[in-house]
Amino acid sequence: MNLLPLLYRELWHRRVNAALAVVAIAGTVALLVAIRMLTGAAERETRRVMRDIGFNLRILPRDVDPDRFLTEGRSDKTMPADAVNRLAAAAGAFVSFNHLTPSLERLVQMGGRDAILTGLGSSVVGPGEKKQPMGFSIPEGKAFLGSTLALRLGVKAGSSIEVLGRSLEVERVLVESGSDDDVRLFTALVDAQKMLGLPGRISEIKAIDCLCLTADQDALGLLRKALSQALPEAQVLQLRGMADARARQRQAAERYSAFAVPLVLLIGAGWVGILAVLNVRERRSEIGLWRALGRGSFWIAGLVLGRAALLGGAGAALGYFLGTRLALSQGPQLYPMTAGGFVADPALLGWALLLAPGFAALASFLPAMLAVAHDPAETLRAD
Amino acid sequence: MLTCHTLVKTFAARSGKIVGLDGVSFELGRGEFLVIHGPSGSGKSTLLLTLGGMLRPSSGSLTLLGRDPYALSPSDRTRFRAESIGFVFQLFHLVPYLDVRQNILAGLPKKDPAEAERADALISELGLESRATEFPGTLSAGERQRVALARALVKRPALILADEPTGNLDPENAARVFQRLAAYRQAGGTVIVVTHGLDAAPHASRVLRLESGRIVPQPPAAHLL
Ligand SMILES: Nc1ncnc2c1ncn2[C@@H]1O[C@H](COP(=O)(O)OP(=O)(O)OP(=O)(O)O)[C@@H](O)[C@H]1O
Ligand SMILES: [Mg+2]
Numbered sequence: 001m002n003l004l005p006l007l008y009r010e011l012w013h014r015r016v017n018a019a020l021a022v023v024a025i026a027g028t029v030a031l032l033v034a035i036r037m038l039t040g041a042a043e044r045e046t047r048r049v050m051r052d053i054g055f056n057l058r059i060l061p062r063d064v065d066p067d068r069f070l071t072e073g074r075s076d077k078t079m080p081a082d083a084v085n086r087l088a089a090a091a092g093a094f095v096s097f098n099h100l101t102p103s104l105e106r107l108v109q110m111g112g113r114d115a116i117l118t119g120l121g122s123s124v125v126g127p128g129e130k131k132q133p134m135g136f137s138i139p140e141g142k143a144f145l146g147s148t149l150a151l152r153l154g155v156k157a158g159s160s161i162e163v164l165g166r167s168l169e170v171e172r173v174l175v176e177s178g179s180d181d182d183v184r185l186f187t188a189l190v191d192a193q194k195m196l197g198l199p200g201r202i203s204e205i206k207a208i209d210c211l212c213l214t215a216d217q218d219a220l221g222l223l224r225k226a227l228s229q230a231l232p233e234a235q236v237l238q239l240r241g242m243a244d245a246r247a248r249q250r251q252a253a254e255r256y257s258a259f260a261v262p263l264v265l266l267i268g269a270g271w272v273g274i275l276a277v278l279n280v281r282e283r284r285s286e287i288g289l290w291r292a293l294g295r296g297s298f299w300i301a302g303l304v305l306g307r308a309a310l311l312g313g314a315g316a317a318l319g320y321f322l323g324t325r326l327a328l329s330q331g332p333q334l335y336p337m338t339a340g341g342f343v344a345d346p347a348l349l350g351w352a353l354l355l356a357p358g359f360a361a362l363a364s365f366l367p368a369m370l371a372v373a374h375d376p377a378e379t380l381r382a383d
Numbered sequence: 384m385l386t387c388h389t390l391v392k393t394f395a396a397r398s399g400k401i402v403g404l405d406g407v408s409f410e411l412g413r414g415e416f417l418v419i420h421g422p423s424g425s426g427k428s429t430l431l432l433t434l435g436g437m438l439r440p441s442s443g444s445l446t447l448l449g450r451d452p453y454a455l456s457p458s459d460r461t462r463f464r465a466e467s468i469g470f471v472f473q474l475f476h477l478v479p480y481l482d483v484r485q486n487i488l489a490g491l492p493k494k495d496p497a498e499a500e501r502a503d504a505l506i507s508e509l510g511l512e513s514r515a516t517e518f519p520g521t522l523s524a525g526e527r528q529r530v531a532l533a534r535a536l537v538k539r540p541a542l543i544l545a546d547e548p549t550g551n552l553d554p555e556n557a558a559r560v561f562q563r564l565a566a567y568r569q570a571g572g573t574v575i576v577v578t579h580g581l582d583a584a585p586h587a588s589r590v591l592r593l594e595s596g597r598i599v600p601q602p603p604a605a606h607l608l
Binding site for chain 2: 009010014293376
């Protein structure tokens with residue numbers, strides 16, 4: 001008789017032991033699938049939050065006084081506009097950041113009161129990134145107006161405004177944000193440079209953390225290093241805020257899963273291994289019989305390991321569906337902003353079906369050796 | 384066919400060394416039916432497993448079908464056993480999750496239609512037709528022993544080793560088993576049966592008595608008992 005039908009029949013005969021082993025493997029796979037899906041979601045959520053709240057890192061001319069920058073909210077010094085290209089070309093710049101946007105910003109008078117003029121240059125994107133810059137790019141001669149400022153000036157999209165002797169067409173009035181963006185006038189970088197009489201100058205470079213580093217890597221430290229080589233005339237300031245908290249949360253999740261994954265694997269392996277030992281003990285006289293019938297050690301080991309592999313396959317399929325269900329039912333509450341990003345990942349099923357049988361066989365390795373080493377004379381003497 | 388010379392088997396036990404076989408020597412020709420009897424603990428099972436290549440003796444020599452099974456590599460010994468020796472055990476040792484027919488076929492190393500046919504012939508010969516698809520758990524002791532016997536017979540081994548094959552059977556079933564083994568001998572097989580008593584003696588070509596691991600002279604008139 002071939003091994004495979006024998007394995008099926010034995011599993012069916014000892015359904016309870018088999019079911020317990022499938023539950024152990026399914027539980028292990030389910031937890032791993034859920035952990036994988038949730039850490040993926042945590043990363044997505046962090047990216048989304050970052051994008052929504054804007055740039056979280058600002059690279060300033062070295063001679064900017066940090067105290068003054070923080071109280072006034074902008075750099076009063078400038079550096080050459082090509083700084084952004086130099087930084088982008090430096091090794092290591094895009095290791096931790098994937099968007100670098102040059103800008104020139106000054107307080108101006110509009111409608112008799114203060115407004116912020118911000119000229120945005122086009123973003124430089126990291127080599128692997130194809131995505132659109134996360135801010136918006138503004139064509140020359142056009143302006144984006146904060147809502148409070150538009151109200152003050154009484155203008156709408158399509159209107160024309162005069163700023164510092166230059167005429168701009170209002171392309172868009174931004175929705176109220178409750179931040180200083182509401183009193184901001186966005187223009188193309190070159191327009192701002194011309195209006196302010198600062199050709200070829202920028203006041204800062206804004207950057208977004210690419211979230212591609214692991215918990216123990218220091219994104220800011222890496223950028224500072226790249227900066228000190230490529231742009232000695234600049235300094236970098238990180239804005240701590242919601243994004244930062246999110247990043248920390250993600251890193252905590254990463255650390256947590258780094259701890260949880262081996263633990264889950266260990267408990268699963270222990271459970272499967274113990275069940276396999278019990279199974280082998282129960283079958284000692286059967287194993288002795290197979291010996292007497294002329295089956296060799298490899299065949300006996302195959303009896304135990306093949307069984308484990310079949311259980312692993314069944315547990316993998318079941319665990320994938322359970323884990324996916326778990327993630328799909330709990331995930332959207334945990335990560336509401338990217339709830340739509342929760343979808344079943346069939347690749348995980350593939351991995352589970354590939355790895356779980358091997359894992360179960362590995363966990364049954366000792367029991368298999370136990371079976372091979374079993375002395376048939378012990379059970380066959382049987383008086 | 385079989386020659387063993389001063390076979391000794393000792394076991395290490397908590398109380399010290401236990402002697403299972405204490406210098407067993409005999410010869411057996413092809414077509415013989417040997418009955419070895421003796422009291423419990425005299426070493427009958429130990430001797431049978433040693434002769435069957437399942438238990439390496441501590442010393443002494445064994446030649447079976449011209450070969451020393453313990454001089455073979457483990458895999459060669461396994462193949463030798465599969466091809467040449469059929470075991471029948473007192474406790475049957477059927478595989479609980481295989482039905483009667485599958486249990487009989489489990490004795491065959493390779494799938495062979497001729498052997499499957501022989502299995503079916505044995506099933507009807509041993510009166511197991513109505514049980515062929517039952518599992519061992521539902522069989523009576525006599526039926527189980529017939530299945531175990533069929534499993535040993537189906538591969539037509541040169542030598543059948545039976546360890547108290549009738550220990551759990553009523554006299555009627557016991558007689559059936561011995562008759563079948565005797566028929567196998569008639570067909571050219573060689574049989575060794577170990578038992579407590581002498582029920583198998585009428586079929587035997589030779590009877591040996593084992594006591595404390597040694598072959599001892601027959602008590603007078605043992606054949607008449
Ligand atoms: N694996 C073992 N470890 C220790 N002692 C053993 C072992 N196998 C057999 N013995 C001892 O060897 C002696 C012979 O045992 P064996 O099973 O061969 O007796 P037996 O003649 O078959 O007895 P029974 O008629 O009760 O089946 C006994 O004293 C037994 O305790
Ligand atoms: Mg015995």
